[in-house]
Structure formats: C-alpha cells, structure tokens
Amino acid sequence: MKTALTIAGSDSGGGAGIQADIKTMMANGVYAMSAITALTAQNTTKVADIMEVTPQFLAEQLDCIFTDIRPDAVKTGMVASAALIRTIAGKLTEYQAENIVVDPVMVSTSRARLISEEAIETLKEKLFPLATVITPNIPEAEVLADMEIETVQDMEKAAEVIGTRYGCSVLLKGGHQKNDASDLLWQKDKKPVWFHGVRIDNPNTHGTGCTLSSAIASNLAKGRDLETSVEAAKRYISGALAAMLDLGAGSGPMNHGFAIKEEW
Numbered sequence: 001m002k003t004a005l006t007i008a009g010s011d012s013g014g015g016a017g018i019q020a021d022i023k024t025m026m027a028n029g030v031y032a033m034s035a036i037t038a039l040t041a042q043n044t045t046k047v048a049d050i051m052e053v054t055p056q057f058l059a060e061q062l063d064c065i066f067t068d069i070r071p072d073a074v075k076t077g078m079v080a081s082a083a084l085i086r087t088i089a090g091k092l093t094e095y096q097a098e099n100i101v102v103d104p105v106m107v108s109t110s111r112a113r114l115i116s117e118e119a120i121e122t123l124k125e126k127l128f129p130l131a132t133v134i135t136p137n138i139p140e141a142e143v144l145a146d147m148e149i150e151t152v153q154d155m156e157k158a159a160e161v162i163g164t165r166y167g168c169s170v171l172l173k174g175g176h177q178k179n180d181a182s183d184l185l186w187q188k189d190k191k192p193v194w195f196h197g198v199r200i201d202n203p204n205t206h207g208t209g210c211t212l213s214s215a216i217a218s219n220l221a222k223g224r225d226l227e228t229s230v231e232a233a234k235r236y237i238s239g240a241l242a243a244m245l246d247l248g249a250g251s252g253p254m255n256h257g258f259a260i261k262e263e264w
C-alpha cells in the first residue's frame with residue numbers, strides 16, 4: 001500500500017487540518033500518517049485557541065515517521081511559526097522526501113489568522129523550493145504575487161509570478177471565484193492547464209483547501225503525475241462537496257466518506 005504524510009494542525013471540529021487530511025488520504029486509498037504542528041480549539045464558527053508544538057517535538061515526530069514507514073508523498077498545511085517551518089524544511093531535506101505538496105495556509109474560513117508574518121517569509125524561502133507544487137487560494141496568491149486578482153487573466157499572471165519567483169509549480173485555486181470553481185496549474189516550461197469545476201451550491205466549504213492538497217498528495221503517492229493527480233483530486237473534492245453534508249452553525253465540513261459504504 002502506498003503511504004502519505006500530513007504535516008499540519010489539528011482541527012478539533014474535524015473538518016479541516018489533520019482530520020480532513022487523514023480522511024482524504026484514506027478515501028483515496030493510501031495509508032495516512034501525521035506530524036502535528038499545532039492543536040487548535042476550533043469549530044465551524046471560530047478558532048478559539050492555538051497551542052503549537054515545539055520544533056524539537058515536531059522533529060521527533062518526523063524522525064519516527066521517516067525512519068520506519070517512509071511516506072511516498074507529503075502534504076504540509078497549517079504551520080504557524082518560522083521555527084517550525086525551518087524544522088520541516090530541514091527534515092524533508094535530510095530524508096530526501098519526494099512528492100511534496102505545500103498548502104500555504106494563512107487564514108481560516110472562519111477568518112482566524114493561522115500564520116505569522118515572519119513565517120510567510122520563511123515559507124517562501126525554505127519550503128516552496130522543496131515543493132512539487134504549492135496550492136494557494138486567491139487571497140494567498142495575492143499576498144505571494146503582490147497583486148490583486150479579479151479576473152481569469154489576473155490568475156494566470158499571478159500563478160506565473162509565484163512560480164517564477166519561488167521556483168515551484170503552482171496550483172492557483174479558484175474556490176473564491178463567484179461564477180465557477182476552476183483552478184489553474186502553472187508548471188515551468190509547460191502550457192498552463194485549467195481544471196474546470198462547476199460551482200456546487202454548498203456553503204459548507206470548511207476544509208476544502210486541506211482536502212484538495214491531501215487528495216493531490218495521495219495521488220502523487222500512487223505514482224500518478226501532477227496533472228493527473230490534480231484532476232483526480234478535483235473529482236474527489238467535487239464529490240465530497242456534492243454530498244451536501246450540513247453540520248455546525250458556521251461554514252461546515254464536507255463528507256469525506258461519500259464513496260465509502262456505510263454498512264458491513
């Protein structure tokens with residue numbers, strides 16, 4: 001069985017972070033492992049508190065994982081501080097990790113800030129160069145490309161600026177667009193590819209970013225190329241959104257197990 005690792009924060013509400021990642025990896029047929037960067041006290045309406053692990057404890061988790069069950073792919077999500085990002089970059093380099101998907105998580109759907117200013121700089125400098133692909137949403141891409149994004153042409157320009165500036169492939173996610181949910185893949189020396197998604201009329205989108213990046217990592221772990229992995233991940237997230245789960249008072253989680261049978 002192929003294996004995947006998520007390096008991210010725990011969401012006590014179960015919709016995003018480590019919990020979304022593990023559910024996604026399992027539903028995509030790979031064995032899931034986790035290295036936790038922070039605990040969040042969180043539900044669909046708020047992030048009430050955050051407790052970070054120490055860089056040393058994160059390093060110990062990564063050592064335990066890589067010296068026993070080697071991940072075929074790695075996804076990183078919420079990493080709030082520069083010291084933790086440096087630890088991750090150091091360990092991924094030390095163990096020559098492959099198929100790395102970096103989701104540059106900055107702000108939650110419930111509008112809580114999940115990364116420090118200093119850490120954004122460290123992400124750019126240390127983690128992006130190791131990434132097979134990074135997966136910013138539109139607000140994150142605006143920060144990374146220093147430009148406003150309103151049109152499809154703006155998305156194409158921003159993806160090129162980010163990819164060229166940081167030396168990695170970029171999947172610019174269009175979930176924040178009004179009319180559709182189309183994502184753009186930019187890869188060096190290749191024609192940009194659009195993944196067209198029909199907007200599903202579901203306000204419950206907590207954890208969509210975490211889920212998409214984990215689904216991409218799961219497919220890379222299975223040996224698929226990046227384009228095929230994004231295509232499969234899009235199919236998976238569309239299914240999870242279309243299942244129309246409706247839990248909690250805020251923007252709720254998706255049904256990650258929509259394709260799993262309920263009775264045994």
Ligand SMILES: Nc1ncnc2c1ncn2[C@@H]1O[C@H](COP(=O)(O)OP(=O)(O)OP(=O)(O)O)[C@@H](O)[C@H]1O
Nearest residue numbers: 137173174175176181199200205207208209210212
């Ligand atoms: N209503 C929707 N219908 C269909 N696909 C969607 C919808 N909302 C988001 N998506 C898709 O979900 C994926 C995640 O995109 P999005 O832009 O929402 O990321 P994000 O903002 O990082 O997510 P998060 O909610 O975790 O912060 C993308 O593939 C996007 O196209």
Ligand SMILES: Cc1ncc(COP(=O)(O)O)c(N)n1
Nearest residue numbers: 009016017078108109206207
């Ligand atoms: C631990 C953790 N990681 C990531 C997110 C972002 O997900 P979303 O933007 O859907 O709230 C989150 N809310 N919590």
